[in-house]
Amino acid sequence: MDCSEIISRIKKKLPDFNPISISQNYSEEIYIRVDSRVFKDTCLVLHKILPSPVMMLFAIDERKKLNKFVITCVFMDVKKSQWVIVSMDIPQESPCFDSLAKSIHSATLFEREIWEMFGIEPRGNPDLRRLNLHDEAWPQGNYPLRKDFNGINGQVLGEYKFGRVDGEGVFEVPVGPVHAGIIGPGHFRFSVAGEPIINLELRLGFTHRGVEKLFEGKAYPDAIRLSECVSGDSSFAHSLAFTHALEKISGASISGQAVYLRGIFLELERMYNHANDIGGIAIDVGFSFSAAYASIIKEAILQLNEKLSGNRYLKKVNAIGWVLADIDDVKKQILLNSLKSLKQDFKELVKMLYSSVSFMDRVDATGVLRRKTAEDLGVIGLAGRASGVPMDLRKHFSRIYKEAKFKMAIQESGDVLARLRVRISEFEESCRLIEEFTGKLSKGEKTSVNPELKQGSALGYAEGWRGPVLYWLKTDSAGLIERCKIVDPSFHNWQALSYAVLGEIIPDFPLCNKSFDLSYSGNDL
Amino acid sequence: MIHILKNRILKGVVTKHIQLGLPKEIETTGLELKSLIQKRFGRSLHIREVDTGSCGACESEIISANNPIYDLQRFGISFVASPRHADALLVTGAVSKNMLTALKRTYEAMPEPKFVVTCGDCALDGGLFKGSYYVEGAVKDILPVALHIPGCPPSPLSIIQTLLEFLRRGAF
Numbered sequence: 001m002d003c004s005e006i007i008s009r010i011k012k013k014l015p016d017f018n019p020i021s022i023s024q025n026y027s028e029e030i031y032i033r034v035d036s037r038v039f040k041d042t043c044l045v046l047h048k049i050l051p052s053p054v055m056m057l058f059a060i061d062e063r064k065k066l067n068k069f070v071i072t073c074v075f076m077d078v079k080k081s082q083w084v085i086v087s088m089d090i091p092q093e094s095p096c097f098d099s100l101a102k103s104i105h106s107a108t109l110f111e112r113e114i115w116e117m118f119g120i121e122p123r124g125n126p127d128l129r130r131l132n133l134h135d136e137a138w139p140q141g142n143y144p145l146r147k148d149f150n151g152i153n154g155q156v157l158g159e160y161k162f163g164r165v166d167g168e169g170v171f172e173v174p175v176g177p178v179h180a181g182i183i184g185p186g187h188f189r190f191s192v193a194g195e196p197i198i199n200l201e202l203r204l205g206f207t208h209r210g211v212e213k214l215f216e217g218k219a220y221p222d223a224i225r226l227s228e229c230v231s232g233d234s235s236f237a238h239s240l241a242f243t244h245a246l247e248k249i250s251g252a253s254i255s256g257q258a259v260y261l262r263g264i265f266l267e268l269e270r271m272y273n274h275a276n277d278i279g280g281i282a283i284d285v286g287f288s289f290s291a292a293y294a295s296i297i298k299e300a301i302l303q304l305n306e307k308l309s310g311n312r313y314l315k316k317v318n319a320i321g322w323v324l325a326d327i328d329d330v331k332k333q334i335l336l337n338s339l340k341s342l343k344q345d346f347k348e349l350v351k352m353l354y355s356s357v358s359f360m361d362r363v364d365a366t367g368v369l370r371r372k373t374a375e376d377l378g379v380i381g382l383a384g385r386a387s388g389v390p391m392d393l394r395k396h397f398s399r400i401y402k403e404a405k406f407k408m409a410i411q412e413s414g415d416v417l418a419r420l421r422v423r424i425s426e427f428e429e430s431c432r433l434i435e436e437f438t439g440k441l442s443k444g445e446k447t448s449v450n451p452e453l454k455q456g457s458a459l460g461y462a463e464g465w466r467g468p469v470l471y472w473l474k475t476d477s478a479g480l481i482e483r484c485k486i487v488d489p490s491f492h493n494w495q496a497l498s499y500a501v502l503g504e505i506i507p508d509f510p511l512c513n514k515s516f517d518l519s520y521s522g523n524d525l
Numbered sequence: 526m527i528h529i530l531k532n533r534i535l536k537g538v539v540t541k542h543i544q545l546g547l548p549k550e551i552e553t554t555g556l557e558l559k560s561l562i563q564k565r566f567g568r569s570l571h572i573r574e575v576d577t578g579s580c581g582a583c584e585s586e587i588i589s590a591n592n593p594i595y596d597l598q599r600f601g602i603s604f605v606a607s608p609r610h611a612d613a614l615l616v617t618g619a620v621s622k623n624m625l626t627a628l629k630r631t632y633e634a635m636p637e638p639k640f641v642v643t644c645g646d647c648a649l650d651g652g653l654f655k656g657s658y659y660v661e662g663a664v665k666d667i668l669p670v671a672l673h674i675p676g677c678p679p680s681p682l683s684i685i686q687t688l689l690e691f692l693r694r695g696a697f
Contacts (some may be wrong), residue, residue, distance in 0.1 A: 133659075137622040144658045151658075180606035182574045182584050185624060206623045207578045210657035216584050229653050232582025232678065276585075289529050293536075295592040302589065310678065313582050352528045521580045524621075 003030055006077070006084060013045045014038070021514035028082045028397075029459055036250045039088040040098045043073050046084055047104050048406025052076045053378025053492070054100070055083075056470055057110035058485040059118045060146045063092045069120055071097060073107075074459065074472065078396040083459055091119060099125035102199065106492065117145040117212075123497040131523055132205035135160050144213055165191035165199045173506060174330050177206045184520030188525040189510070195505045200498040206369050207524040215484035220246055220320065220453060223481055227471070228315045231488055231522030233276075236269045236314040237464025238471075238488075238522075245473040250451040251319035260437040263400050265305075267430040267437075270465040271515075272301035274423040274430075275346070280514040282353065285362040290352045297345050304338045311424045320451040332438055350424055363416040367500040368513035370414055377497045381467015381489040383516050386422045388486055393463035397416075404436040414500075426465075431492070452492025453479025466490060466518065488522030562601040563690045566612060569601040571644075573611035573635065576592040577628050578660065579618025582678040585646040587615070590681035597685060610625040614668070619654040620661040632668050640671040642688075645678050652677065 003024050011017050019042075020033040037402055046052065056074035063069065072087040099122035100107035108129065111122035116130040117139075133144070135158035142152050150328060165172075170193045177185035185206035191199040211230055215223055228235040229243035240262060275499050279294025302312040309317050309325035317325050327335065353359055369379065374387040384391055385408065392408045394401040409425035411418035457474040467489030476485040493516060501512050562570045574587060575579055590597045591604065605611050608631045620628060632641065643664045646652040650663045674687045 022609065077532055132623075134623045135535070137625065138659075177624065178575055178608075178631055182587050182604055184576045184579070184581060184584065185627065206621060206627070207576065207618065208621050208659050209578050209619055209654045210659040211654075214657050225655050229580045229647075229677075231580075232580035233585055235582070289533070292593050293532065295589075296536075296594065299589060299592055299594050313585075313678065315677070348528065348532050355528055503644065519581060520576075521578075 005080075005326040007032075009049050010042065010045050013049065014041055017042070018095060026458060028085050029232075029326035030082060032084065032086045034088055035087060036088040037088060038104075039071070039073075039086065042086050042101055043075075043100055048077045048084065050075055050084065052078075052084075053106035053375075053380065054104055054110060055380075055468070056485060056487050057107055057114070058102075058472065059090075059114045059145075060118055060323055060474065060483050061118065061145065064147055064372060067086075067092050069095060069113070071120070072472070073100075074470070076468075078391060081396050093401075095186075096121040096123050097120060098123055101125045101127075104378075105376050109491065109495070117143060119143040119146065119197060124489075126504050129160065130205075132208035134205060144210060145504070160203065162189050162203070163199070163201050163269075164417065167193065169193050170198070186520055190509075194508065196503050197501050197506060197509070200501050200509075202494055202498055204494060204520065205524050207521045209521075210524070211525040212484055212486060215481050218481050219479065220451070222485075224318060225316070227486075228313075230486060230525065231490070231519040232313060233273055233519065234269065234464045234466065234469060234522065236265050236317065237462045237469045238486075239315075239318040239459040240266060240462040241464075241469040241471045242473070242484075243320055243456045243460070244462065245471045246320055246451070246475075247452075247485065248460065249319060249456040249473065249475055250453050250479075254321050255291045257326075257442060258321065258323045259400055260440045261325070261327060262318070263398075264311065264327065265317060265323070265325075266436050266462065267434050268301060268305055268308075269314055271427055271430045272298050272305070273465040275301065275428045276500045277514065277517045278323070278353070278420065278423055278427075280517065281363065281416065283509065284387075284511040284514050285359055287353075287356060287359050289357075290349060290356075291354065293349050294347070297342060297349065298346075300338065300342060304335065305333055317434070327438070327441060332441065335438060336435070339431055339434060343428075346427060346431075354422075360417070362508075362511065363420060363515075365413075366416045366508055367504060367515060368413070368415045369496050371412070371498040373484060373499050374414065374496060377495050377499070378492050380461070380492050382399055382422055382426070382465065383419060383493050383496055384467065385409060386411045386418040393461055393468050397461070398463075400437065400440075401433070404433055406433065416511060419515040456480075464489065466522075467493070486525060488525075490518035490520075490523040494518050494523055529564035531536050556594065561604070561689070566601075569603060569610045570612045570613060570662075571603055571605045572615050573605055573631065574615045574617070575628060575631050576652070577616055577618045577624040577626075577664070579645065579647060583617035583648075584686065586676075586678045586681055587617075590684050593665075595681045595685065601629060602688070607613075608632070609636065611635050612639060614639065614641045615644055616641060616648050616664045616668075616670075617644045619657070619665060620664060621652040622661055625661055625667070628664075628667065641668045642672045642674065643670050644674045644684065646690045647677075648653075649673050649675070652665065 023031045052075040060070045069090040171501040173190040176187040187203040188202040227238045249391045275297040279291040284290035306312045370385045371388040409422045455477045460471040470487040472485040476482045672691045
């Protein structure tokens with residue numbers, strides 16, 4: 001039994017460990033409820049023994065019924081393909097808890113989020129500046145994710161304080177929130193001495209729309225549409241993670257056909273974004289021909305998406321237990337033919353990039369994110385794999401990918417070139433996977449699923465093209481959403497950018513930034 | 526270099542080569558647009574794009590409108606890096622409270638004459654994000670909006686066509 005195994009491993013480090021309750025849900029989620037006094041130690045032990053960064057850390061407001069807040073921390077156990085979820089109760093009279101931030105860096109931003117959204121103080125967190133609720137726009141003391149929030153009180157606005165680097169000849173370069181390109185808003189504050197960047201502070205949250213609150217009280221068809229608009233370039237991964245959570249709660253079984261269709265669409269989403277980013281990296285070093293070439297590939301995939309699903313961005317495709325867009329024999333042929341020409345075009349693109357000395361010179365050893373830094377920060381997904389962090393949900397958690405002998409792309413050097421190489425390998429692997437999955441599609445199989453929505457909670461996940469997209473859902477007895485916590489991989493990975501650019505010059509910043517290509521809206525929510 | 530030359534020759538003119546079933550209307554739309562723009566703006570129409578809370582899909586489609594297949598630029602419409610160079614402001618997304626000041630300042634930084642275009646369902650009235658505690662509301666309540674391009678997200682072709690309709694009406 002996996003439950004007892006993890007408990008005995010914790011007990012080796014914490015002999016007095018005595019959880020309030022342990023339960024195993026949906027065969028892959030282990031819930032451990034602990035007392036608030038041992039929450040921190042339990043998390044530290046799990047962080048070390050699994051090892052796993054804090055994948056999610058969030059609060060739930062249960063004051064109305066139970067007079068308490070609940071704080072939940074999610075870890076990933078890749079070896080056992082399971083999630084270890086630790087939670088504790090916090091009495092409403094004293095909303096605070098011991099911060100994990102000083103021991104686990106990946107908890108830092110989550111704690112700041114809990115503080116600004118719920119007013120629960122992470123005691124000992126050295127930085128409690130707000131992330132998404134900007135001081136210039138939102139008065140202190142208003143906590144929008146509390147259930148009893150009903151409008152802003154008070155008018156006192158403040159100003160965000162940036163970290164400062166002092167010293168002779170150090171100057172600051174502020175960039176944003178409105179950037180020169182056609183891109184989302186964010187503020188970057190560079191501290192520069194001469195040419196090299198000595199510090200970069202990111203200030204995001206400009207596209208904060210209160211997504212998590214909007215989910216609350218929604219029924220599932222509307223909520224799926226909303227999940228598709230959390231991060232527009234990962235619509236499918238987001239809706240997939242969301243439906244996954246709902247499927248667990250409702251107990252809906254997923255037809256075999258739908259599993260493969262989802263695999264195909266997930267890989268198509270990965271392919272158009274990887275093509276886009278490879279083109280973006282090329283344009284940021286001024287290599288416009290190959291950038292244009294890559295954009296043709298991207299457009300071809302978007303048009304393929306439309307032919308297969310009726311939507312260029314694969315919206316309105318996912319449903320509970322089923323996929324609304326079926327791939328019949330005609331579409332199958334279109335898909336396979338397109339893949340053939342895409343592969344050819346992509347091969348030419350890669351050849352052009354690799355044979356250009358000036359291009360390779362710009363990307364090689366630029367924007368290095370070392371493995372140690374990546375692990376400490378909890379960098380996940382594509383950026384992690386480029387720095388040697390071997391983690392991909394497709395490898396660890398997915399049956400169909402295991403069947404297809406999925407090969408994870410991994411690089412060690414952590415520079416722009418490594419991230420480019422991971423993208424190239426993944427694009428090629430995606431082509432292969434789609435061919436495999438297409439071969440498994442069976443004729444005429446169709447299940448209509450009428451999900452029975454009930455009370456419950458579950459974790460849904462999908463490996464989007466940036467990395468793991470996680471949804472933690474809690475529904476009420478009517479099946480309406482009570483709490484929805486979303487973590488896009490961008491939330492973990494933005495911090496990595498400010499380490500990768502250290503020592504680089506500002507003109508290389510766009511290149512470094514594009515090599516990560518993180519989502520503004522997925523981060524800001 | 527040899528690969529670039531080879532691929533340039535092999536690809537030829539992309540719109541012909543790629544078997545994507547490109548509609549004929551794109552050519553007529555674009556050429557018509559070009560002459561209109563030349564008449565009304567002297568030479569070209571410069572657009573500054575601002576994301577005030579979009580999910581990124583509208584941006585992706587606006588970028589696609591500039592790819593070699595749709596190639597908006599050949600018709601005299603280009604996207605510029607600064608509002609100071611712009612004739613039009615293209616706004617995407619529901620207006621987040623955090624972007625309110627930036628949106629107003631970007632508009633103020635543009636020289637006259639100028640007009641505002643909204644792109645995507647969120648920019649019209651907040652779309653799916655309408656009613657959120659952090660959404661200010663519609664762009665039209667903040668700036669004078671001359672044109673809206675509907676869609677979630679609007680396709681590159683519909684971006685081009687809507688712009689043409691608008692310029693033909695001469696309603697700005």
